[in-house]
Amino acid sequence: MPTIYLSPSTQEANLYVNGGTEEYYMNKIADAMEPYLRASGINFVRNTPDMTAVSSIRQSNAGNYDLHLALHSNAAPEGRYGMVRGTDVYYYPGSVRGQRAAEIIAENLKKIYPLPDKVRTLSTTRLGEVRQPKAPSVFIEFAYHDNEEDANWIKENINEIAANVVQSLAQYFGLPFLLPEPVRTGTVRTDGGRLNLRAKPSTDARVIGLIPNGSSVIIFGQTGNWYVVQYGGQIGYAAVRYISI
Secondary structure, three states, rough: OOOEEEEOOOOOOOEOOOOOOOOHHHHOOOOOOOHHHHHHHEEEOOOOOOOOOHHHHHHHHHOOOOOOHHHHEEEOOOOOOOOOOEEEEEEEOHHHHHHHHHHHHHHHHHOOOOOOHHHHEEEEEOOOOHOOOOEEEEEEEEEEEOHHHHHHHHHHHHHHHHHHHHHHHHHOOOOOOOOOOOEEEEEEOOOOOOEEOOOOOOOOEEEEEEEOOEEEEEEEEEEOOOOEEEEEEEEEEEHHHHHEE
16 A cells, blocks of 8 residues: 655644644645545555654655655745735645646646636745655645635635545545445454455556554445555555444
């Protein structure tokens, strides 16, 4: 299963024009993303508000991630405060996978941002969280927090933004996008052998783990004859017929 490094802003000094901070609202979006990520079978490791961009990059580079995803809101330059709107999705020039992920994310954000013609993808070497991660990286500036309309859009659409981004991630990784369900516990019931935990909902998909008969698993979602389950800290797909609720 793919694993992303999820890096919401740690910039608590960046104030929203209508109250709150960039750090607070980007972490709200990350909070809302978590159940969608689990339901869709996407593993994640996340930074914490007490970290910095530097320590987030360091933690990301200490692991093996399929994507580094930074969540931010923007501010206009001096002299244009409150006058700019739009969504910018950044990737590193020459990163084929980073560019593809950024383009998918931008195309889907056009469906929910009120000014779709102002959603764009941009390459950059300026941003540390684009330039320095060893994983393909995407840096989203959802909207301008110094513009009241943009700030209100973020605040009023936390869940919709979160679902939209995870839908893009599922598309990028070639996984079904699943809505969160009540988390359940199941028990593996085989003839005694171990149950395959697979990377995708297919018998042709790579086996990423083996679950012993009688083991308990956490069930986050279902697509067809496959559950999205967690066992031993790993999330993957397992056949429904071998798991009893």
